[in-house]
Amino acid sequence: MMAEEKPLGRPLGRSMGEQAAAPIWMVLLSFAALLVAWQLGATLWPTRSFPPPLLVWQTFLGEMASGDLPYHLAITLWRVAASFLLAMIIGAAIGIFLGMHRRADQFFNPWLILFLNIPALVIIVLAYIWFGLNEAAAIGAVALNKIPNVAVTMREGARALDPRYAEMASVYRFGGFDRFRHILMPQLQPYIAAASRSGISLIWKIVLVVELMGRSNGVGFQINLFFQLFDVAAILAYTLAFVAVMLSIELMVVQPLERTSTRWRRRAA
Amino acid sequence: MNAHQHAGAAARLEVHVEQKSFSSATGERIDVLRDLHFDVPENRFACIFGPSGCGKTTILRILMGLDGDYGGSVRLPNWPDPRVGAVFQEPTLLPWRSVEQNIRLALPGHRKDANLDLLLEILGLDHLRSFYPGELSLGLARRVAIARALAIEPDVLLLDEPFVSLDQALAQQLRNLLLSVWSERPTTALMVTHDLDEAIMLSDRIIVLSPRPAKVVGVFDITVPRRERDEKARDDLRRSFRKQFLAPEPGS
Structure with a gap:
């Protein structure tokens, strides 16, 4: 090989939001500091509506032992998963279609802007009124809230598709599956990752509202119950338990997946 | 197995483009090709030689089936089911697949497990099979593109x-x-170039094009x-080529 050969430029930008992760001890230290501040605040200002960390922990253990928390957590998790999948598939299909068809995009863009700006609450209320207080309405309403965001992100992805790869695939007669798996998906991967990231955090917040308004189980329902009882420790126990679950999904599923699918990118020089 | 079994006529490459034009954004039509006729005999290497911007790439895109909007007809070897090995101006490798995966993905179904050892060895790529294109230099990426074709x-x-935008030694x-x-x-091959030395070194036939709208000035x-x-x-070849098609070489 000749030494003067120049390296090729990176064909795609880094995936969105990618940055050097903080070392693990920094994360732990940061959480510990938050815990200390919380304990300090609760000690200086002792009131039933601001319980110290230990009490929240005990409540958590109690709810775990009774089986309530795992049950409601699982229900909420299933709703998050169902509406997430629904929103990603429908939103991606719409976004890719609009990104590839300029005319359709021009026509439907106002609709997209309209749906982007309808408050989540309105969609939930209407879904319950029109389709009844049932599971399908709940999940549908959450998905509907997220679909426009996914569509907008995936539309950007479809617009950024490099036609040269499609042409290469057509000259070399790639089959439909190969085109999808080796041409389309890798190019859309950063956009899918961005849409899922923002999607999952938005969705679980909306799921709580949906549960609070029209379901008789789930974390949102429980929080409403504890709100009426003014039981802040239980509210915090449920919230933190759910956040912990979402965080571990992010750390144990999303990030490893992303690392695997972006391992071809050149390491930062 | 394939091209070799066919009679010469079936394995030649024939191009008859009456007319090909592009419309600009303002609606102006620009004729790129007009009355362009040439052929490449079976298993011969031909070069299309012409000034830059005369529509050489357009001819290849038509032959690759990427542009069907033209008047006329083309006939590739082993018609109507030609297998086309294409080397684009850019290597056009999938950055997210390794060198070997890039090549294997292009293989037709029945050859997916073909042995690539010899080919990769000749091209000096055998130790780079598991590298990603982003880790290769332009010269190496071009080699992979050639290997794939x-x-x-x-x-x-x-x-x-x-071989454009490589330094001379590497290109050679x-x-x-x-x-x-x-x-x-050997297969029937057609290469676009604007480098006369390259054409003389590689080809059995040089097809000389005029400036836009391109037609064939002559065949060498x-x-x-x-x-x-x-x-x-x-x-000698360069001199007789210049005598036939271009002004004499400066200083001769």
């Missing part, structure tokens, strides 16, 4: 200035590599075998 055992090989090295792999299994057949094209033979 030849690995499919094409009925026709189409190359669009595959790649030309030699291309020739040695191509000679292992080279009968000297490639091995015998030394410095002097190439000089």
Whole structure:
């Protein structure tokens, strides 16, 4: 090989939001500091509506032992998963279609802007009124809230598709599956990752509202119950338990997946 | 197995483009090709030689089936089911697949497990199989693109200035590599170039195009075998080519 050969430029930008992760001890230290501040605040200002960390922990253990928390957590998790999948598939299909068809995009863009700006609450209320207080309405309403965001992100992805790869695939007669798996998906991967990231955090917040308004189980329902009882420790126990679950999904599923699918990118020089 | 079984007529490459134009954004039509007729005999290497911007790449895109909006007809070897080995101006490798995966993905179904050892060895790529294209230099990426085009055992090989923007020494090295792999299994080949020396070194036939709208000015057949094209033979060829098609070389 000749030494003067120049390296090729990176064909795609880094995936969105990618940055050097903080070392693990920094994360732990940061959480510990938050815990200390919380304990300090609760000690200086002792009131039933601001319980110290230990009490929240005990409540958590109690709810775990009774089986309530795992049950409601699982229900909420299933709703998050169902509406997430629904929103990603429908939103991606719409976004890719609009990104590839300029005319359709021009026509439907106002609709997209309209749906982007309808408050989540309105969609939930209407879904319950029109389709009844049932599971399908709940999940549908959450998905509907997220679909426009996914569509907008995936539309950007479809617009950024490099036609040269499609042409290469057509000259070399790639089959439909190969085109999808080796041409389309890798190019859309950063956009899918961005849409899922923002999607999952938005969705679980909306799921709580949906549960609070029209379901008789789930974390949102429980929080409403504890709100009426003014039981802040239980509210915090449920919230933190759910956040912990979402965080571990992010750390144990999303990030490893992303690392695997972006391992071809050149390491930062 | 394929091209070799067919009679000469079936394995030649024929181009008859009456007219090809592009519309600009303002609605103006620009004729790119007009009355363009040429052919490449079976298993011969031909170069399209012409000024830059005359529509050479457009001809290749038509032959690759990427542009169907033209008047006329083209006939590739092994019609109507030609297997095309294409080398684009850019290597056009999938950055998210390794060198070997890039080549294997292009292989037709029944050859997916073909042995690539010999090809990769000749091209000096055997130790780079598991590298990603982003980790290769432009010269190496071009070699992979050439390997991909030849690995499919094409009925026709189409190359669009595959050695452009490489330094001369490296380009020359790649030309030699291309020739040695191509000679292992000759196919009908058409390469676009604006480098006369390159055309003289590689081709059996040079098809000379006019400026836009491009038509064939003339065909320059080279009968000297490639091995015998030394410095002097190439000089002679260059001189007679210039006498026929261009102004005499400055200073001669």
